[in-house]
Amino acid sequence: MTTLSTTENVTAKVDAAVRAFDRLRRTSPTERAELLEAVAQALEANAATLIPLAQAESHLPQARLTGELARTTYQLRSFAQLLRAGDFAEVIIDHAKTDTPLGPTPDLRRHLIPLGPVAMFSASNFPFAFSVAGGDTASALAAGCSVIVKAHSGHPELSATTAAVVRDALVSAGAPDGTLDVVYGQQSGIALLQDPRIAAGAFTGSTWGGRALFDVAAARQRPIPFYGELGSVNPVVVSREASKAKADAIATGLVDSFTLGAGQFCTKPGVIFVPEGSTIPKLAQNALADAPAQALLNDRITAAYADSEAHFHQVAGVDTLVLGAVTDVGVTPSLFRTTLGNLLEHAGTLLEERFGPSVILVEYPAGADLASLLDSFEGSLTVTIHALDTGDVGIGDALDRASLIAGRIVWNGWPTGVAVSAAMTHGGPYPSATSALHTSVGVTAIRRFQRPVSYQNVPDLGLPESLRNANPLGLVRAVK
């Protein structure tokens, strides 16, 4: 079941996805909502099978996986709700006019249609929410695309079992065969992305792996959009005022945030700016005294993390406040400290994303401008600001500067919670995303898998239902 796919069977799976797409693209929004809801229900019904499998393969704790499965079904239902609300097709109806400054214009009607079969590369750290039935799959299915998932090597059995549950649910709810399938192994993933009939790619993972796939997508004879979420350092800026007034709460919050899920979130805060003389470093160090070891996702990740930590704590000018250890159970957290000057000197090393429970505190001097602290960062999923008030010295400029490098700006909170909300942006400038134009979490993620088509003077009966005068699908439409 989880043997590597051959190139031949990748082609056969794309054949089926193409046939499925030809039916899916004709389904009504309500029909697709029912498919998504059926998938959500089936996942819940099979939780007792799926969660232990996820636990065995990912080493994530049961409570976390139970929550993640709830998040996954909530995502599916959010897209179903979007489809039922009819607000996803960006319909614009521009009736014929005789009186424009350029003379008469025809009747033009525009809506969004699905792109075609999507190749989805799942992540190791969210075996449900960013895997076979995760947000990328949900948004592509909502758009009317079929999906072929390249299973993550970290949870192949879970991927196969989830796919079986999802496929059964889809077929029972009336979806065509080939609506969702899974391939295994790196070569199959590349073959999938290179198949000329695949219309888009989505990916969550490392900068290295994501860039390699982005390059494959861009080098095709017909290039396709490739939505990669690659890597993010998630800087946190603590104002002088906040450091004075609530160092304790910030230190505790920081420790909770960067050790959550063993620091294996793409939104883990990685670099925390505090004023020189702040008590936050000491408080965080104390809070970590008895931090338990947590298992990382797999041995490969543990080995890479241990290597990176060993290297990191030897960088000149880096103080090791807490040095994590690799134990039989997993890893304990690390806490480092440096100065702003030293950070800039070793930016190449110190500003790299480190996947695991490790952060570095950076002490900024008295005269430092908070906004400029963000200048050394590449694109990031988030920037977090801790302050007492928007009037704290330099905070207004820091908020503004944050918008230039991030997709989400968090105020007096922590970035590790990514709400599934219509207003969420999970993405940002490269490398946090290969395309900053769209989010990968929240219902506007559907727009990644849609394109506009316009109809000029086509009579009502020749129009797709979404554009007919009577609006039989009840879509939200702008009429001019």
Next chain:
Amino acid sequence: MTTLSTTENVTAKVDAAVRAFDRLRRTSPTERAELLEAVAQALEANAATLIPLAQAESHLPQARLTGELARTTYQLRSFAQLLRAGDFAEVIIDHAKTDTPLGPTPDLRRHLIPLGPVAMFSASNFPFAFSVAGGDTASALAAGCSVIVKAHSGHPELSATTAAVVRDALVSAGAPDGTLDVVYGQQSGIALLQDPRIAAGAFTGSTWGGRALFDVAAARQRPIPFYGELGSVNPVVVSREASKAKADAIATGLVDSFTLGAGQFCTKPGVIFVPEGSTIPKLAQNALADAPAQALLNDRITAAYADSEAHFHQVAGVDTLVLGAVTDVGVTPSLFRTTLGNLLEHAGTLLEERFGPSVILVEYPAGADLASLLDSFEGSLTVTIHALDTGDVGIGDALDRASLIAGRIVWNGWPTGVAVSAAMTHGGPYPSATSALHTSVGVTAIRRFQRPVSYQNVPDLGLPESLRNANPLGLVRAVK
């Protein structure tokens, strides 16, 4: 003035564009609307200078250029209107909730912000509407981006003069220096696109040139979106019923459409399917009997067109109904004919876009399925269907199939008129566009130069104005 730019001055121009962007991104929608309107007004005020320059460099007739300038100012004003209407920032305000199935969610507010300085590569065939002050520039400025135009080598003096007019207007209206600039020469264009501070590219031109630039954009250390409009064959399908009932009107309309502007439109119909036995080929041949010669844009295009035509009419199975000639004045149109079988046999040659007044009629046999006629085509800006009724044999399926390859479907009309409308899609699957996700004509083109940013629990005073509770900018906002 129009000497080649050196790499050094490209860098200096990007420096200025970066500084300008930092001010432009803070302007209000109303301020940007005023800038666009000032540019429109200045172009009109300088028409008597600009149009003769355009005539001299492009060989396009005065009436056409007058109309094109009107279209250009209309485009600018359409984006101004969009900004004034406040419907361009996709604002979603999702208030904090305590009762979601996943527990409490934070206050999240999302809007679109401008990407950054844009590199724009202008086209030869629309020296106003797809050049210095054309639709790409208008949409980027509307978003709040500064623009550096790589001038087309076909109209360097016009580019320089237009840029001077636009810059004067912008500066007088309060825009920062560096809001718009121009560079010259291929190497400067590449250096521009490679500059790490450039945030997006836009291009209208050949498939070869556009793909080369797309590859440059994708190969950057930080890849950027590159919106290329590359090439399009624009198939036309005439139903049996339409051919019987209105062959005369179709033949006349076809001749007018493919000879308009000497066939130098990206929306020129290139391949026209008619039923075997149709009188359309004969009627079109007659209508072309006294067709006048029209100048092509420049000598390079004339030479390339003459070569391509000479080659084309020697392809096996192609009947030459009218063979165009190159005269001192310009070129006269060509009309070719072949069978469906022969088209498929020589698809590599016969389905290539030919820039100039030349089309091929393809006779389909009695049993042919109309939808399947479209199967050999790559992505196309348009598909046109001539029919009596949506009930004509095979028309429903042909309309549906058209949506898979095109951005716009034209009914009983001709594709060469591209209305500037909110519902227009000018774009489509590759190679008609490098990104099918967005149009390049009409106000939704602004979305190419915007990205979302979300604010989590940020207090009102720390929010950008578009997201504040009082909605001081009067934007269209979805509140949940």
